[in-house]
Amino acid sequence: MAAATALLNLKKDFPLLVNEPTLVYLDSASTALKPRAVIEAVEEYYTNYSANVHRGLYDLSERATAAYEGAREKVRTFIHAGSSREIIFTSGTTASINLVALSWGRSMLKRDDEIILSILDHHSNIVPWQLLAKDIGCKLKFIDCDSKGRLKLDQLSKLLSRRTKLIALSHVSNALGTINQLTTLTQKAHAIGAKVLIDAAQSVPHMPLNVEHLNCDFLAFSGHKLGGPTGIGVLYAKEELLKQMPPVFGGGDMIREVHTDHSSWNDLPWKFEAGTPPIAQAIGLGAAIDYYAKIGMSKVRAHEHALTEYALQKCAELPGLTIYGPADAAEQSGVISFTLEGVHPHDISSLLNEEKIAIRAGHHCCMPLMDRLKIPATARVSFGVYNSTEDIDRLIEGLKKVQKIFKV
Amino acid sequence: MDIYRDTIIELYKTPLNKRRIEEADITHSGANVTCGDRVRIYLKLDKAGSEGVIGDASFEGEGCAISIAMASLLTEELKGVRVDEVLKWDQETLFDLLGTEVGATRIKCALLPLETIQKGLTGAA
Numbered sequence: 001m002a003a004a005t006a007l008l009n010l011k012k013d014f015p016l017l018v019n020e021p022t023l024v025y026l027d028s029a030s031t032a033l034k035p036r037a038v039i040e041a042v043e044e045y046y047t048n049y050s051a052n053v054h055r056g057l058y059d060l061s062e063r064a065t066a067a068y069e070g071a072r073e074k075v076r077t078f079i080h081a082g083s084s085r086e087i088i089f090t091s092g093t094t095a096s097i098n099l100v101a102l103s104w105g106r107s108m109l110k111r112d113d114e115i116i117l118s119i120l121d122h123h124s125n126i127v128p129w130q131l132l133a134k135d136i137g138c139k140l141k142f143i144d145c146d147s148k149g150r151l152k153l154d155q156l157s158k159l160l161s162r163r164t165k166l167i168a169l170s171h172v173s174n175a176l177g178t179i180n181q182l183t184t185l186t187q188k189a190h191a192i193g194a195k196v197l198i199d200a201a202q203s204v205p206h207m208p209l210n211v212e213h214l215n216c217d218f219l220a221f222s223g224h225k226l227g228g229p230t231g232i233g234v235l236y237a238k239e240e241l242l243k244q245m246p247p248v249f250g251g252g253d254m255i256r257e258v259h260t261d262h263s264s265w266n267d268l269p270w271k272f273e274a275g276t277p278p279i280a281q282a283i284g285l286g287a288a289i290d291y292y293a294k295i296g297m298s299k300v301r302a303h304e305h306a307l308t309e310y311a312l313q314k315c316a317e318l319p320g321l322t323i324y325g326p327a328d329a330a331e332q333s334g335v336i337s338f339t340l341e342g343v344h345p346h347d348i349s350s351l352l353n354e355e356k357i358a359i360r361a362g363h364h365c366c367m368p369l370m371d372r373l374k375i376p377a378t379a380r381v382s383f384g385v386y387n388s389t390e391d392i393d394r395l396i397e398g399l400k401k402v403q404k405i406f407k408v
Numbered sequence: 409m410d411i412y413r414d415t416i417i418e419l420y421k422t423p424l425n426k427r428r429i430e431e432a433d434i435t436h437s438g439a440n441v442t443c444g445d446r447v448r449i450y451l452k453l454d455k456a457g458s459e460g461v462i463g464d465a466s467f468e469g470e471g472c473a474i475s476i477a478m479a480s481l482l483t484e485e486l487k488g489v490r491v492d493e494v495l496k497w498d499q500e501t502l503f504d505l506l507g508t509e510v511g512a513t514r515i516k517c518a519l520l521p522l523e524t525i526q527k528g529l530t531g532a533a
Contacts, residue, residue, distance in 0.1 A: 342421070344472035346443050350514060351412060362443050376444030376470060405412050406473075407421075 006302035007388065008295065014386050015039060024357040024391045029174050029202060029335050029382030032227045034288075041287035042229060045280045053279055054253055054270070068279050071286030072269070075234055078289045079219070080210040085239050085268035089282055092233035093201040094124040096220030097168070099235055099272065100197055101128040103245040104218075109165055111137035116159050116194075118143040118151055118169040119372050120178060123365040125168055125199045143169070145372065149176035149325040156188060164194045168218075171209075172202035175364040175380065176325030177308075177335030179203070186215050195241070201225055205384075206304055206333045208297040211236055223281060227384075228288035232281035235272070242268050249274035292385075300385055304334035307383045311336055311392045318399060320408055324378055334383030337364075340399065342408035345379040351405060355398045410508040411474060420473035425466040425483035432466075436528025440516050445471030447479055449524050453491070462486045462494065465525075472517050474510065479521035481505045491529055497522060 011017045013035045017025070025033060045067065051060035053068045069084070076084045090096045109115075115129050119142050126140075133140050141159050144152045151169075167189045172179050186196045197218035203209055204221040211219055218241070223232035237245075247254055247265055251274035256264040265271045292300060309329040315321050320341035326332045340348055345361035352359055360380045363370045370376060381395060429450035437448045447469035453460040465483040469476070485505060486494060502518050503509045510518045 346445075346472040346514070346517065347412070347474070353513075370444070376446075406417055 006299070006306040008299065008303045008385055009388070010035075010295075011386050011388070013037075013291075017386055020356075022356050024355075024394045026357065026359045026381040026383065026387065026391065026395060028205075028225070028384035028387075029177075029380065030360055031224045031230070032205060032384050033386060034227050034229075034284075035291045037291050038227055038229070038284045038287045042280045042284040045283050050280070052276055064279060067283045067286070068277065071282040071289075074286045074289045074293075078293060079204065079234075079236060080212050081236055082212065083239055086236055086242065088235040088237070088242075088269045088272045089277055090220075090233045090235050090272075091231050091278065092222040092224070093199060093220045094128075094233075096218075096233050096235035097125055097197070097199065098128045099248055100168075100218050100220075100237070101132045102248045103272075104195075104237075104241065105129075105132045105138075105166075106136065107244075107246055109136055109138050112163060113138040113165045114141055114161060114163040115139070116141045116143060116156075116164060116167045116169075118180075119145050119368055120149065120151060120173040120176065120180070120366070121168075121170050121368075122174050122199065122201070123367070124201075125170060125197075126368065129168065138165075139163075142368070145178075145369075147373075148327070149173060149178045149369075149373075150331070151178070151180050153181070153185060156185060160188060160192055160194070162192065164189070164192060166195050166197060168197035168199070170199040170202065172200075172206070172333045172335075173325070173366075173369075174202045174335070175366040175369055175378070176337050177202075177332035177382075178326055179207075179331060179333055182214060182216070190215070202333060202335070205292070205300075206297075207301040217241055223285035223288065226285070226288050227291060228285035229278075229281040232278045232285045234285075239268065242272070245272075247271050247274070251275045253277070295385065303385060304383050304387075305329050307387055307389065307392065308332065308334050308336065310389050311381065311383075311395070314392055314396045318396065318403075320403065321399070324373060324375070334387075335380060336382075337378040337380045339375065339378055340403065340406075340408070343402055343406045345377045347406070348379045348399070348402050351402045352395070352398045355394070355401065357395055357398050359395075411506065411510060411514070413507075416473055416477045416506070419477035419480040423467075423476050424480040426468060426476075426480070427466045428468060429464055429466050434528045434531075436524050436531065438520055438524030438527065440471075440475075440520055443472065443517065445469070445475045445517060445520055447471065447475065447521050447524050449479075449483070449521065449528055451486070451525070451528065460491045462489055462491065467521065471520070472514075474514055474517040475520050478502060478506065478518050482521050482525065486525070495526055495529060497526075
């Protein structure tokens with residue numbers, strides 16, 4: 001295999017895989033395993049300087065603040081944002097998107113304004129906009145996809161109108177792995193004065209990403225899919241927008257002054273971070289970014305591209321296996337969604353579990369997409385830096401066993 | 409996994425009572441939103457009300473091996489049983505019918521047909 005040189009060999013960096021050497025973990029699109037460096041960074045914080053941030057006038061708090069704000073700077077560098085004022089820590093992608101809907105959406109959008117989403121989107125980039133639409137009477141439109149799960153971006157001109165205020169869509173489909181090409185879309189949106197929000201939950205952990213090149217207005221992602229802790233995520237937004245946007249949560253840390261009859265807000269980014277933030281989680285995310293940056297995101301993508309190519313080739317050899325999505329490693333991230341004729345995806349997942357192979361089965365929080373593809377569910381495998389071709393060989397053996405049990 | 413015995417796979421591939429009862433007294437639908445299992449049950453009562461006895465039972469739907477096999481076994485078992493008895497059936501009844509227990513990750517699949525039947529019966533009673 002020509003791409004073999006691209007493969008990384010990093011299982012040893014992941015304590016869970018060291019402790020469970022026979023486990024084949026193929027559900028990284030759901031959540032990624034944690035490298036040792038992340039676990040150690042979190043432990044170091046809780047063991048040696050677990051003070052609050054931005055408050056205490058003592059060394060421990062100063063160290064915690066430096067680590068927390070240092071993590072923000074790591075995020076900024078990682079996604080190539082211009083300023084750390086543009087990096088808001090949230091609890092995850094879902095919270096980031098909801099924050100935009102609740103703050104920017106509620107304050108800037110009016111009745112009959114239009115938001116364009118895509119049929120590939122995760123529920124977390126659909127439901128916040130449905131809630132907003134119900135609240136203020138704006139309208140939602142959806143970009144369709146073809147039978148291979150590729151967005152029909154040529155439809156965009158028809159969907160765009162002078163009422164379009166926002167295009168919000170996923171960079172990479174969590175259900176099918178499709179990588180959406182967003183440069184032209186962003187240009188078209190900006191040409192009519194609409195903003196662009198990118199749900200980057202499935203792209204930030206898997207490929208180089210540059211918000212200035214993407215020229216998006218908002219970008220959301222989660223720490224845990226990048227090997228960081230759960231409960232931490234990021235909202236990137238252009239500073240000029242964040243300045244105009246009202247805070248959503250009120251409380252400590254987000255204020256400058258509080259009086260009984262009015263308050264004023266803290267500077268960016270803290271205006272949007274009320275209360276004690278997820279300090280350990282942010283520090284853990286910083287360690288995860290260090291880990292990935294050291295490998296290099298181009299190498300991460302090359303590794304996952306090679307695995308995807310290998311897996312697609314092996315899957316094509318299995319009779320009765322249907323792939324949903326582009327089925328082309330150049331067009332998709334390390335996600336492969338499939339069905340086996342005569343076997344429900346949940347049964348595939350349960351039987352693979354018996355072989356210590358962890359995969360996901362279901363609608364992947366993409367019920368509109370499943371309806372569009374006219375299927376109730378798929379089985380999905382997804383790769384991370386710690387996966388190997390041996391993992392894929394085990395998967396294929398497992399699938400053959402499933403077919404044997406189901407006599408298909 | 410013990411659940412995937414040949415008998416269960418056979419019931420999945422060639423289910424029992426997977427048909428519509430045109431003259432049904434009770435029809436009811438249920439779904440597991442997380443996995444996309446859907447079932448619609450049809451019951452024909454010999455006598456109406458909670459004192460009634462189930463004369464015929466069938467189902468339609470799509471789902472995993474566990475839910476389809478369970479629906480097959482249940483609709484077969486229901487015939488001739490009093491409605492108030494059926495309302496007392498629980499997880500243990502299902503495990504007895506299946507001949508094995510079902511773990512936490514799949515229990516919803518096994519429960520769907522019974523829950524749908526019981527909801528149909530109480531709605532109608």
